[in-house]
Amino acid sequence: MKQVRVGVFGLLGSGNLGNDGSLEAVLGHLRRTRPEAVVDALCGGPEVVTARYGIPATRLHWYRGEYRTASRAGAIAGKGLGKLVDAVRTAAWVRRHDVVIVPGMGVLEATLPLRPWGFPYALFLLCASGRVLGTKVALVGVGAAPIGSRPTRALVRWSARLAAQRSYRDTLSRDAMRAMGVDTTRDAVHPDLAFALPAPPAGEGRRPGLVCVGVMDFHGGDDDRARAGEIHRRYLDGTTRFVRTLVEEGRPVRLLTGDACDARVVEAILDAVDSPLVTAAEATSLTELMREAAAADTVVATRYHNLVCALRAGTPTLALSYAAKSDALMSRMGLEAYCHPAREVDTDRLLEQFRELEKHSAELRRTLAERGRDTTGELDRRLAALTAALFPATDPTHAVRETP
Structure with missing residues (x-):
């Protein structure tokens, strides 16, 4: 040959x-x-x-x-x-x-x-x-x-x-x-x-109540340079408020990243929330990210491939969407109703969507299994x-x- x-x-x-x-x-x-x-x-x-x-x-x-x-x-x-x-x-x-x-x-x-x-x-x-x-x-x-x-x-x-x-x-x-x-x-x-x-086996390492939150060192896109600082502050403040609310309800939160630069956002959230309920994953591959997502009840994520990993793992997911590609991916997997703009994070609205996601969790897991195949x-x-x-x-x- x-x-x-x-x-x-x-x-x-x-x-x-x-x-x-x-x-x-x-x-x-x-x-x-x-x-x-x-x-x-x-x-x-x-x-x-x-x-x-x-x-x-x-x-x-x-x-x-x-x-x-x-x-x-x-x-x-x-x-x-x-x-x-x-x-x-x-x-x-x-x-x-x-x-x-x-x-x-x-x-x-x-x-x-x-x-x-x-x-x-x-x-x-x-x-x-x-x-x-x-x-x-x-x-x-x-x-x-x-x-x-x-x-x-x-x-x-x-x-x-x-x-x-x-x-x-x-x-x-x-x-x-x-x-x-x-x-x-x-x-x-x-x-x-x-x-x-390969996706991890369904339910592998599942921790009831766990929410994975995938964060990003987000400053907008190429056309947003003039307001990059403002976009980043709104994104970080809104995401931090969301994590703090979950912790106040007694929910464990696992922070995920997808790039080395995202560590800055993880550190900022850990400093602001300061609770043993919030931990940070140290995944070094998409396979490890999938395992993290598979262990959660739900995932809220920004980076595109954090979303891919969560959906591939079959975990109900809410997208903090920063580009049309995220919306298209969520629509493909039957979760188009669970997208929230990363540039304009409204914590109250995000929490409403999160509650709705959890309410329909069982149904969404069946949908993701079918769409995944x-x-x-x-x-x-x-x-x-x-x-x-x-x-x-x-x-x-x-x-x-x-x-x-």
């Missing part, structure tokens, strides 16, 4: 559990369906990726301070030089592969603050290199959204156009790319890649079809056809 050289690309190993979970799902699929593939990564945290997933990895950016604000002349010069060096480094890395996969992640959106010459530029270099050098670049199960910044929008649009294959985690993403001028006629939509990860089945079929398109079968064992 011919050896296939596969690269994975993205802000992987950088502390975001959702990004790493998408990578884990893709690696698991490749190991099951293309065991002969030799895989390595160009990523944000190469040491973490190699240690955790056992694949060789190279640092995404030559300049190590790429995502720090540059105020001194030396740092500005370093960043500028890094853009030129990265163009050469990226092309050399792409040349060594038959296929490069960008696994999930919101790489075509700016729902969080984003500079065009950071990751959007890196993604453009990848897709342009693939087109020039004849290496297939596949954006698999990625997220997209309307982008206000013209430079960022241009880089994202050209990245998508230059990719050999695209698929999205929801129809909103495909619609957003179509609105940006990308021909999406042949692009697929399938559930988020994290649904390919349908979602994972659809994702399996779509991934099989995508794999067949990326790696044309050379023998009957790999002749995979998508089920209609």
Whole structure:
């Protein structure tokens, strides 16, 4: 069997559990369906990726301070030089592969603050290199959204156009790319890649009365920079009041995160509430987050992949939604009535929705179990079809056809 050289690309190993979970799902699929593939990564945290997933990895950016604000002349010069060096480094890395996969992640959106010459530029270099050098670049199960910044929008649009294959985690993403001028006629939509990860057994470690609250170091999106401080204060104050109310009722609360930066919000809530009923989880993967969610009666969460984990675990969930992708996910799983805006947290209204969620808990668990089976089945079929398109079968064992 011919050896296939596969690269994975993205802000992987950088502390975001959702990004790493998408990578884990893709690696698991490749190991099951293309065991002969030799895989390595160009990523944000190469040491973490190699240690955790056992694949060789190279640092995404030559300049190590790429995502720090540059105020001194030396740092500005370093960043500028890094853009030129990265163009050469990226092309050399792409040349060594038959296929490069960008696994999930919101790489075509700016729902969080984003500079065009950071990751959007890196993604453009990848897709342009693939087109020039004849290496297939596949954006698999990625997220997209309307982008206000013209430079960022241009880089994202050209990245998508230059990719050999695209698929999205929801129809909103495909619609957003179509609105940006990308021909999406042949692009697929399938559930988020994290649904390919195994769910914990129903009720595993269940703690009656426990509420998991997934928090986020939330300051709004790319277009909210002028009011980022105000948005963050409202979000933190509203979430803290919600946690305090639960504690006053004697409810245990478990704080969840999805990125290293969220620790600041956890510390602020622990300091403000100061109760032994409030504890913080130290999950280092989506699998561990699913176990935390499975142990709870209910989950209230902000980060997109906190929501995915809770829904995958089959736990009734309320979304503190900061983007349309969260609303779309909740609707897909039958919980569209349980969304609350993260930018305008109204604690009284949030508590009303939470009470309603608990009131219908048994019914919602049945709904999530049914939707979960349908979602994972659809994702399996779509991934099989995508794999067949990326790696044309050379023998009957790999002749995979998508089920209609």
